[in-house]
Amino acid sequence: xxxxxxxxxxxxxxxxxxxxxxxxxxxxxxxxxxxxxxxxxxxxxxxxxxxxxxxxxxxxxxxxxxxxxxxxxxxxxxxxxxxxxxxxxxxxxxxxxxxxxxxxxxxxxxxxxxxxxxxxxxxxxxxxxxxxxxxxxxxxxxxxxxxxxxxxxxxxxxxxxxxxxxxxxxxxxxxxxxxxxxxx
Amino acid sequence: xxxxxxxxxxxxxxxxxxxxxxxxxxxxxxxxxxxxxxxxxxxxxxxxxxxxxxxxxxxxxxxxxxxxxxxxxxxxxxxxxxxxxxxxxxxxxxxxxxxxxxxxxxxxxxxxxxxxxxxxxxxxxxxxxxxxxxxxxxxxxxxxxxxxxxxxxxxxxxxxxxxxxxxxxxxxxxxxxxxxxxxxxxxxxxxxxxxxxxxxxxxxxxxxxxxxxxxxxxxxxxxxxxxxxxxxxxxxxxxxxxxxxxxxxxxxxxxxxxxxxxxxxxxxxxxxxxxxxxxxxxxxxxxxxxxxxxxxxxxxxxxxxxxxxxxxxxxxxxxxxxxxxxxxxxxxxxxxxxxxxxxxxxxxxxxxxxxxxxxxxxxxxxxxxxxxxxxxxxxxxxxxxxxxxxxxxxxxxxxxxxxxxxxxxxxxxxxxxxxxxxxxxxxxxxxxxxxxxxxxxxxxxxxxxxxxxxxxxxxxxxxxxxxxxxxxxxxxxxxxxxxxxxxxxxxxxxxxxxxxxxxxxxxxxxxxxxxxxxxxxxxxxxxxxxxxxxxxxxxxxxxxxxxxxxxxxxxxxxxxxxxxxxxxxxxxxxxxxxxxxxxxxxxxxxxxxxxxxxxxxxxxxxxxxxxxxxxxxxxxxxxxxxxxxxxxxxxxxxxxxxxxxxxxxxxxxxxxxxxxxxxxxxxxxxxx
Numbered sequence: 001x002x003x004x005x006x007x008x009x010x011x012x013x014x015x016x017x018x019x020x021x022x023x024x025x026x027x028x029x030x031x032x033x034x035x036x037x038x039x040x041x042x043x044x045x046x047x048x049x050x051x052x053x054x055x056x057x058x059x060x061x062x063x064x065x066x067x068x069x070x071x072x073x074x075x076x077x078x079x080x081x082x083x084x085x086x087x088x089x090x091x092x093x094x095x096x097x098x099x100x101x102x103x104x105x106x107x108x109x110x111x112x113x114x115x116x117x118x119x120x121x122x123x124x125x126x127x128x129x130x131x132x133x134x135x136x137x138x139x140x141x142x143x144x145x146x147x148x149x150x151x152x153x154x155x156x157x158x159x160x161x162x163x164x165x166x167x168x169x170x171x172x173x174x175x176x177x178x179x180x181x182x183x184x
Numbered sequence: 185x186x187x188x189x190x191x192x193x194x195x196x197x198x199x200x201x202x203x204x205x206x207x208x209x210x211x212x213x214x215x216x217x218x219x220x221x222x223x224x225x226x227x228x229x230x231x232x233x234x235x236x237x238x239x240x241x242x243x244x245x246x247x248x249x250x251x252x253x254x255x256x257x258x259x260x261x262x263x264x265x266x267x268x269x270x271x272x273x274x275x276x277x278x279x280x281x282x283x284x285x286x287x288x289x290x291x292x293x294x295x296x297x298x299x300x301x302x303x304x305x306x307x308x309x310x311x312x313x314x315x316x317x318x319x320x321x322x323x324x325x326x327x328x329x330x331x332x333x334x335x336x337x338x339x340x341x342x343x344x345x346x347x348x349x350x351x352x353x354x355x356x357x358x359x360x361x362x363x364x365x366x367x368x369x370x371x372x373x374x375x376x377x378x379x380x381x382x383x384x385x386x387x388x389x390x391x392x393x394x395x396x397x398x399x400x401x402x403x404x405x406x407x408x409x410x411x412x413x414x415x416x417x418x419x420x421x422x423x424x425x426x427x428x429x430x431x432x433x434x435x436x437x438x439x440x441x442x443x444x445x446x447x448x449x450x451x452x453x454x455x456x457x458x459x460x461x462x463x464x465x466x467x468x469x470x471x472x473x474x475x476x477x478x479x480x481x482x483x484x485x486x487x488x489x490x491x492x493x494x495x496x497x498x499x500x501x502x503x504x505x506x507x508x509x510x511x512x513x514x515x516x517x518x519x520x521x522x523x524x525x526x527x528x529x530x531x532x533x534x535x536x537x538x539x540x541x542x543x544x545x546x547x548x549x550x551x552x553x554x555x556x557x558x559x560x561x562x563x564x565x566x567x568x569x570x571x572x573x574x575x576x577x578x579x580x581x582x583x584x585x586x587x588x589x590x591x592x593x594x595x596x597x598x599x600x601x602x603x604x605x606x607x608x609x610x611x612x613x614x615x616x617x618x619x620x621x622x623x624x625x626x627x628x629x630x631x632x633x634x635x636x637x638x639x640x641x642x643x644x645x646x647x648x649x650x651x652x653x654x655x656x657x658x659x660x661x662x663x664x665x666x667x668x669x670x671x672x673x674x675x676x677x678x679x680x681x682x683x684x685x686x687x688x689x690x691x692x693x694x695x696x697x698x699x700x701x702x703x704x705x706x707x708x709x710x711x712x713x714x715x716x717x718x719x720x721x722x723x724x725x726x727x728x729x730x731x732x733x734x735x736x737x738x739x740x741x742x743x744x745x746x747x748x749x750x751x752x753x754x755x756x757x758x759x760x761x762x763x764x765x766x767x768x769x770x771x772x773x774x775x776x777x778x779x780x781x782x783x784x785x786x787x788x789x790x791x792x793x794x795x796x797x798x799x800x801x802x803x804x805x806x807x808x809x810x811x812x813x814x815x816x817x818x819x820x821x822x823x824x825x826x827x828x829x830x831x832x833x834x835x836x837x838x839x840x841x842x843x844x845x846x847x848x849x850x851x852x853x854x855x856x
Binding site: 062063064065066067068069070071072075076107109 | 259261262263264319345346347373403426428454457477478480527528529560585587589618642644669
């Protein structure tokens, strides 16, 4: 049955290209198969025959597919990252301390909480934070290393952004801290 | 005999008839019933806000108190409709306000709601009690503040999955101390902070509060305080649920939750630490509704353990990380289950946790009362669907979404025609159906033959030919909404029975084979339909040939003609083609236009036509230049509809001849 054969061959032959491009207008005359209007999707049959363990190739994203409300898509994606990292433990070092500690950034809701936790952990006090002057009034300054490898002052960026970019924390002391705008 | 009853008696009888369909039927019996019914109608449902006007609504139902309006087409949910397509509620509010309607309740879905609208509502309708907004946009917390501040008898403020622009939290503080009437408050979709103190006080002074859904910003300790103040809650949406199970805060929460013996519906968990779920167990036994579809943090054992406590569940919304095994737990625990929705936790990836046909079969076997399904899965087989159809003949809604849209039955490599065929044959009460997977014309034959009660059908990436669409249009007598994307349906199917569309609410076709010419024909033949072409591509590249395929077409029946608020990307067909005379097609007109710069002078453009058959002589320049100064596009519309013998058209630019807004272009002619 040619009908069946057509299904098997052409249905899985999915190509890249927007509707209305020259390739497709040629096809229109010849076939009534739905393929002529389809957007691109990688061949399913090939994927499934592959080793199941390997991650599937990223699919070309069809507009509006799968049919999930944008609201739901937007709200779920941010949470996906939460699920993948069960707890977000980062190393914390303090200048002069003999060993490092680890804290789970996920359990804190904002800067005040995490700073308090660090203060308790290392028995020190940070000064009052201001955008202009950094941590005023203490010789200890909380800093962190971000994704780019730079050392940043804790508190400048929104909390979520901080949690997502912080790789490790370092409580800097005294003179070293001056460069970050700390007034001792 | 009925004429001997005074009107008041009939009115009293009609009070017991609340369903819209029934009331519509009542109004068709005779003139006096029509009259009595229309004066006594309090609740009106309008499925398409462009099918009727507010003036006509009020003319017919002057006593309306509750209005439901729906705006954008369903596929707007999936980004297939431009954001500015339409669906504005403000014109409705304005007219209702001006005519002194005592509006008490407003329910809107997929509409654009401005802050101005909300303010107008809050200041006009003194007895306004209920505002329900679903999938709307266009408003900010300022609009909410107006509602809170001014609606003295507000009972319900229910915001479901809206995109709210601004998230300043002060709106909650705007509820005056005198406001004690709240029954339902749902702000789960707001992203910003709210004033927690104001929230606590509001809940404290709302003894009738039955439904409370919080957003992510509400922390655990506030939740605990709220529950202590409102143990009478029936429906709870938890915002943030992160705590250390061994802490004091957690103990206090457990205690507070246990006091809430009336909670039957639980949702939210927008932020959750799964190890804390045990605090919820005490109330699980009473739950009839559980929505964990925004909580990917709850999965595996924690999830199944939770579900095992929920023996009375009737409605379950869940993510596919529950897996087939988890669905097995649902099947063995939730014997009262009627509605199941399984959403993908990872819409773009393969999803190792995703569900398959196995999970669905298990649920169908264990939950015989199942009548409503939305199921996103990796794969489906005909055998599974046939089994499901046998197990659950009561489906009213059956929506299956295989994540890979053209996937055949993985076992047999066949299309899923037989599986869906079994569903429609077995489920005689089926009203809503969404298809996916590899499908040929055959499945549509089955649908046309068996789906007698079908009202809404969604089709994507299916069928082989026009026959598919024809089977459906011919067979499904009760069809109201048909939405199709990426199918090979063309003009032959579209034009077979254009009268059918008048019996339906709407038809959506995108990325199909219908052409501009086909759509124009529908518009010409059916003046009672608005035929809209949505074209988001660069206008100058769009070929205006009748043979050009249309990217998106949306048509709907209407009593009030073309809407006037369509954006540039939406063309409403039919203006130029309504006449007994042979009208040149749009294509003809464009072909005939020759753009000439006659004297080499850049200040004006002359358009000449040899073949215009439009009537009348009309020389525009010098007589009414304002048309072209300020509204060149509108002006041409006026010209086109009145000047049927037009042979020469001179269009002079306005004095401020800039790059474009005032310049007349082909679009002006096409649109009109």
